[in-house]
Structures are given as structure tokens and as C-alpha cells.
Amino acid sequence: MLDWFYENTLGQIIATLAVSVVPVIELRGAIPIGVALGLHPLWATLASIIGNMLPVPFIILFVRHIFTWLKRHSATAGRLVQWLEDKAHNKSALVIKYRAVGLCLLVAIPFPGTGAWTGSLVAALLDIPLREAIPTILLGVIIAGLIVCGVTCGVITIF
Numbered sequence: 001m002l003d004w005f006y007e008n009t010l011g012q013i014i015a016t017l018a019v020s021v022v023p024v025i026e027l028r029g030a031i032p033i034g035v036a037l038g039l040h041p042l043w044a045t046l047a048s049i050i051g052n053m054l055p056v057p058f059i060i061l062f063v064r065h066i067f068t069w070l071k072r073h074s075a076t077a078g079r080l081v082q083w084l085e086d087k088a089h090n091k092s093a094l095v096i097k098y099r100a101v102g103l104c105l106l107v108a109i110p111f112p113g114t115g116a117w118t119g120s121l122v123a124a125l126l127d128i129p130l131r132e133a134i135p136t137i138l139l140g141v142i143i144a145g146l147i148v149c150g151v152t153c154g155v156i157t158i159f
Helices: 002-007 009-021 026-037 041-053 056-073 075-098 100-108 116-125 130-152
Strands: none
Touching (some): 009 026, 026 041, 026 116, 026 130, 041 130, 056 116, 075 100, 075 116, 100 130
């Protein structure tokens, strides 16, 4: 079964896309994994961008409702929600100051604690409308994808 993901281009694309949906890993981990599976860097980047964007509208639309429900029903989940909200608020200064440009930069800079999940959470907590947040986050994801692809392929060196 796992051989299918290694030997089949569609399997490699699906695996790369699936990894890019995972919070924290996102496309920063998915692109190198896709290339390691044998995908061309362009296909790995495209699959990662698509996968990274899949949860964005759902996060923006539903995360506040989910957080409210979790706080009401579980003290443990409430503490986790508070930690996530604090993390988002700590990252939101850039977005508050520069709005769309700040949100794009928050998503685009491929460092831990940044990315589409964090950007979506910040957009939701700052009540940025979906029609403004989605294109801004998409642009940030594309920029991050190009940076990570460049690093993966050795075109961009960090040190």
C-alpha cells in the first residue's frame, strides 16, 4: 500500500497535499517531503499550496465558534484555546499595523509560528472579512512556497 505513494505520481501528490494541511508542518514541511518522494519541485510546491489553503476558509469562518464551545465544555480545552488565542494575539501586531500586507507577511515568512493556520486564526480573531483574508493568505502561502521550494532546491541558501 505505501509503495503506491512512492511509485505513483498521483500518490506522491496526495501525500504531499495531505502533509501540507497539517498545522505547524504546513507547506514548509510538505515541499521537502514531496521532493523527497520523487515529485518535481513545481508539483510539490503546487500540491503544498493547494493543501495549505484547504483549511483556511474553515478556520476563518468557524474557529471562534469552536473556541467558544470548547471553553464552555472543557477546562483543559479552554486552557489550550487560551494559549492559541494568546499566540494569535502576539502575532497580530504586524497585522493590526499593516492590515493586508502584515497578514501576507505573517503567512509568507517561513518561520515556526507563522503560516496559513496562524494567519487564518489572526484573521478570524481580528474580524478580517473572508473576501479580504483569503487572497491575502493565498499570496502569503505562494510566497512561502516559493521560498521553501528555493531552499529545498538549493537556489536559496539560509546560511
